[in-house]
Amino acid sequence: MKAAVKRRNESRWAGWLFVLPAAAFYVMFVIQPLVMTVQYSLYKWDGIGVATWTGVANYLRVFTDPDLFAAILNAVKLIVFFSAVPVVLGLAIAATIRRIAATRLALVARTVIFLPQVIPLVAAGITWSWLLSSTGLVNQLLTAIGLEKITRAWLGDFSTALPAVGVIGAWVLLGLCTLLLLAGMSKIDPALYEAARLDGAGAFREFFSITLPSLRQEIGVCVTVTVVAALASFDIVYISTQGGPGNASMVPGLEIYYLAFSERQVGLASALAVILTVLVIACALPIQWLTRDRES
Amino acid sequence: MVVILGGSLAAACAAPGSGNAQPTAPASSASSLSAAPTCGTAPVTLKGYFETGFPLPKALTTEFTKQHPNVTWDIREDQFAVITQNAPRVLADDPPDLMRLPQVSELVKNNLLKNLDEYAKVYGWDQWPASQLEQMRLAPGGAVRGEGSLYAMGLNFSMTGVFYNKKLAEQIGMTAPPETLADLDAALAKAKEAGLAPIAQFNGGATGGLAFPLQNLMASYGPSAPINDWIFQKPGASIDTPSNLQATQHLQKWIKAGYFWKDVNAVDYATMMSRFIGGDGVFMFDGDWESGNLDKQLAGDIGFFLMPPAQAGGKRAAMSAPLTFGIGANAKNADCAAEFLDWVATDTQARTIGVQVGGSHPMGPADGPMPPVAAGTVTESTLAAGAQIAQDNGAMDFIANATGAIYAKSWTPNLQKLVAGEQTPEGLLKSVQSDYQSQVKGG
Incomplete structure (x- = not known):
C-alpha cells in the first residue's frame, strides 16, 4: 500500500521533470517579460536612467490622451476588414471550391488564394503601397473604367488610409481563413449532404443547414486569429502608412513601438501594451466560449 | 523553475534602470590636458x-x-x-x-x-x-x-535651401534665382500656369517634408535666433509667434494654390527625389547632401539658392x-x-x-x-551658400530636432492635416507648441 502511494508520488514528480525544460522557457520568455511590462507601466522611465514611480498615471494618460485613445479605436475598426471580410468571403470561396473539389481549377484556386499567406507581410505591404499609389494599378483601373474622379493616393488620404490598410489585411488573411474552412468542410460526412439533397435541399439550404453549423469550431479559430491580428496589427501599417497621414491609421502596436523606441517613454508604452493585451484577451475569450463545441 | 521565477521577481522589485551601470556624472569630462593628445605610435x-x-x-x-x-x-x-x-x-x-x-x-x-x-x-x-x-x-x-x-x-x-531645375526655370522665364519671397511667389505662379508642378516635396508616412519649406518661410518672415532658441529648449521659447504664423499662412497659401503634388501626403523622400530627377517639379526644398547626386544625375541642369527673405536685401538663413x-x-x-x-x-x-x-x-x-x-x-553653389550663411550668422538647426519625438508625433501629423485642410495655421502652431511643452517636461 505504502509502496504504491510512493510510486504514484514519484511518477507525479517525474511528470513535472518532463515539463521543466518547456516551463523554464515559458517562464523566461513569456511570463517574465509580461510581469516586467506590467512593472514598467507603473514607472516613468526613459529606458536607461533610473525610473521614477508614477502609479497608474500612465494608464490614465492612455484613456485621456485623444491620440492614444484614437489608436485603440482604429484597431477596433480594423476588425471589420481583418476579420469580418476574410471570414465571410472565405466561407463563400471555400464552399465554391468544395463543390468543384475534383477539378484542377480547385487546386489552382486554393493555391492562388493561399499565396498571400506565404508572402512576408513586409513584401505584401510594399506591393500594396505601389498598387495604391497615385499612379498605381488601382487608380489606372479606375481611370480606365471612367472613374477618374475618385482616384487618389489611397494611403495618403485622411478618409481612405485606414480602410486601405484594412484591405491589405483582408487580402493577407483571406487565404488563411479559406484554407482552414476548406479543411473543416472536408471532414463533414458526405452522407449528410446526400440526405439533404434527397430531401430536396438546394445549395443555399445545404450551406446554411449543414456546412455552417458543422464549421462552428473552424469559424471560431478564424475569428479569433483574425481579431487578434487586427488588434495587434503592426507590420502592414508600419510598412504602408507608418500611422499617417496625421495619425489617421495609427494603431496601438505602432504607437507602442514609437513610444518605447523613439519617444523613450517606456512606462507609457508598457501601459498601452498592457491595455492592448487585456483588450485582446477580452475579445478572444468570448469568441472561444461562443464557438465551443457544445456537445463535447 | 522556482529559481527562475524567483530570480525574475527579484529583478522586478527594483526600479527599472537602477541595475544599469550609471557612468559617474561630470567625471566623464576629459582630464585636464596640457598638450594635444595623439594616437601615439603603438x-x-x-x-x-x-x-x-x-x-x-x-x-x-x-x-x-x-x-x-x-x-x-x-x-x-x-x-x-x-x-x-x-x-x-x-x-x-x-x-x-x-x-x-x-x-x-x-x-x-x-x-x-x-x-x-x-x-x-x-x-x-x-x-x-x-x-x-x-x-x-x-x-x-x-x-x-x-x-x-x-x-x-x-x-x-550640411546646408539646406532650394534646388531648381534650370531647364524648367527657363521655360517659365526665370533666369536668375529669386531675390525676395515675392519673386519666388511669382515664379511659382508662373510654373503653375505653365502646367508644371511648382514644388517637389515629400510629406508622407512619419516624415513631414513640408517642414522644410515651412522653416524656410519662418526664416524669411522673421529672425532665425528665436527659432534656434525654441529648438534648443531655452526656457520660455515658443514656436507660436506672429512671424511664424505669417509663415504658416504663407505655406497654406501655397498648398491651396496647388503648388505641391496632389498626393504629397503619400510621397516619401525617395519618391520625391526620383520624381524631381525625372523632371517633375521646378523647385525642391532639400539639403546639400544631394549635391553630389544631382551633379552626377543631371549635370549642369540643377541650380541652388538660399531661401530669399521677405524684404529685399534682408538677411538669409538656412537650416544647417x-x-x-x-x-x-x-x-x-x-x-x-x-x-x-x-x-x-x-x-x-x-x-x-x-x-x-x-x-x-x-x-x-x-x-x-x-x-x-x-x-x-x-556643389559649388551649396558651398558658396555656406559661406553666405556664415556671414549672415543665419545657421538654424532643424525644427524637427527640438525633441526626440516632435517630428514624428507633432510636425508630421499637423502638416499632413494642413495639406488635407483639417488644420489651420493657428491651430498647427498651437498644437506643436503644446506637444513641445509636454515633451520638454517629459512624459
Missing part, C-alpha cells in the same frame, strides 16, 4: 559605430589609417533609425570610440557621452566660427542646447547642421578618436574628402583649405 584599434549608406566616415577612416598606420578600425554600421533606438544601450554597454549620434540631449542627461571641452581647448576648436559648434553644446544636465559644454563634433556641416559624431563616456581610445575628429577638420586631404565624398562644407577654421570644385556645379 598599434591601436578604434571601435566605430557608423550610419549605413553614407560613405564619408569610411572614406575618412581609410585615409586616416593611411596617414597613421598604427591605427586600425573595427566598424559596425546600422540604419540611422536603428542607431537612434540603440544609442543609449550601446553607449552604456559597449561604448564605441567614435559614433554617429542621434539627438544628444537624452544621452548627455544620462552621462553617456564624453565632454569634449578639454579637447576643444587644446586643439583650438573654440577658435572656429562659434555657430559651427553651437548645436552640439549642452548646458549641464542636457536640458538646454546651444550653450555649455561640447559633447559632439561634426565631420562636416553638423554631421555629428561623439565619443562614448567610457570609450577606451578617446584621445585617439579626438585626434581623428581634429584631423578631419584641419587636414587638407581630409577636407577634400569631406567635400568630394560628403558634398558638404568641412568643419574647422574659417580660413581652412578648400578643395577646388568644378564651376557651375550644384
Whole structure:
C-alpha cells in the first residue's frame, strides 16, 4: 500500500521533470517579460536612467490622451476588414471550391488564394503601397473604367488610409481563413449532404443547414486569429502608412513601438501594451466560449 | 523553475534602470590636458559605430589609417533609425570610440557621452566660427542646447535651401534665382500656369517634408535666433509667434494654390527625389547632401539658392547642421578618436574628402583649405551658400530636432492635416507648441 502511494508520488514528480525544460522557457520568455511590462507601466522611465514611480498615471494618460485613445479605436475598426471580410468571403470561396473539389481549377484556386499567406507581410505591404499609389494599378483601373474622379493616393488620404490598410489585411488573411474552412468542410460526412439533397435541399439550404453549423469550431479559430491580428496589427501599417497621414491609421502596436523606441517613454508604452493585451484577451475569450463545441 | 521565477521577481522589485551601470556624472569630462593628445605610435584599434549608406566616415577612416598606420578600425554600421533606438544601450554597454549620434540631449542627461571641452581647448576648436559648434553644446544636465559644454563634433556641416531645375526655370522665364519671397511667389505662379508642378516635396508616412519649406518661410518672415532658441529648449521659447504664423499662412497659401503634388501626403523622400530627377517639379526644398547626386544625375541642369527673405536685401538663413559624431563616456581610445575628429577638420586631404565624398562644407577654421570644385556645379553653389550663411550668422538647426519625438508625433501629423485642410495655421502652431511643452517636461 505504502509502496504504491510512493510510486504514484514519484511518477507525479517525474511528470513535472518532463515539463521543466518547456516551463523554464515559458517562464523566461513569456511570463517574465509580461510581469516586467506590467512593472514598467507603473514607472516613468526613459529606458536607461533610473525610473521614477508614477502609479497608474500612465494608464490614465492612455484613456485621456485623444491620440492614444484614437489608436485603440482604429484597431477596433480594423476588425471589420481583418476579420469580418476574410471570414465571410472565405466561407463563400471555400464552399465554391468544395463543390468543384475534383477539378484542377480547385487546386489552382486554393493555391492562388493561399499565396498571400506565404508572402512576408513586409513584401505584401510594399506591393500594396505601389498598387495604391497615385499612379498605381488601382487608380489606372479606375481611370480606365471612367472613374477618374475618385482616384487618389489611397494611403495618403485622411478618409481612405485606414480602410486601405484594412484591405491589405483582408487580402493577407483571406487565404488563411479559406484554407482552414476548406479543411473543416472536408471532414463533414458526405452522407449528410446526400440526405439533404434527397430531401430536396438546394445549395443555399445545404450551406446554411449543414456546412455552417458543422464549421462552428473552424469559424471560431478564424475569428479569433483574425481579431487578434487586427488588434495587434503592426507590420502592414508600419510598412504602408507608418500611422499617417496625421495619425489617421495609427494603431496601438505602432504607437507602442514609437513610444518605447523613439519617444523613450517606456512606462507609457508598457501601459498601452498592457491595455492592448487585456483588450485582446477580452475579445478572444468570448469568441472561444461562443464557438465551443457544445456537445463535447 | 522556482529559481527562475524567483530570480525574475527579484529583478522586478527594483526600479527599472537602477541595475544599469550609471557612468559617474561630470567625471566623464576629459582630464585636464596640457598638450594635444595623439594616437601615439603603438598599434591601436578604434571601435566605430557608423550610419549605413553614407560613405564619408569610411572614406575618412581609410585615409586616416593611411596617414597613421598604427591605427586600425573595427566598424559596425546600422540604419540611422536603428542607431537612434540603440544609442543609449550601446553607449552604456559597449561604448564605441567614435559614433554617429542621434539627438544628444537624452544621452548627455544620462552621462553617456564624453565632454569634449578639454579637447576643444587644446586643439583650438573654440577658435572656429562659434555657430559651427553651437548645436552640439549642452548646458549641464542636457536640458538646454546651444550653450555649455561640447559633447559632439561634426565631420562636416550640411546646408539646406532650394534646388531648381534650370531647364524648367527657363521655360517659365526665370533666369536668375529669386531675390525676395515675392519673386519666388511669382515664379511659382508662373510654373503653375505653365502646367508644371511648382514644388517637389515629400510629406508622407512619419516624415513631414513640408517642414522644410515651412522653416524656410519662418526664416524669411522673421529672425532665425528665436527659432534656434525654441529648438534648443531655452526656457520660455515658443514656436507660436506672429512671424511664424505669417509663415504658416504663407505655406497654406501655397498648398491651396496647388503648388505641391496632389498626393504629397503619400510621397516619401525617395519618391520625391526620383520624381524631381525625372523632371517633375521646378523647385525642391532639400539639403546639400544631394549635391553630389544631382551633379552626377543631371549635370549642369540643377541650380541652388538660399531661401530669399521677405524684404529685399534682408538677411538669409538656412537650416544647417553638423554631421555629428561623439565619443562614448567610457570609450577606451578617446584621445585617439579626438585626434581623428581634429584631423578631419584641419587636414587638407581630409577636407577634400569631406567635400568630394560628403558634398558638404568641412568643419574647422574659417580660413581652412578648400578643395577646388568644378564651376557651375550644384556643389559649388551649396558651398558658396555656406559661406553666405556664415556671414549672415543665419545657421538654424532643424525644427524637427527640438525633441526626440516632435517630428514624428507633432510636425508630421499637423502638416499632413494642413495639406488635407483639417488644420489651420493657428491651430498647427498651437498644437506643436503644446506637444513641445509636454515633451520638454517629459512624459
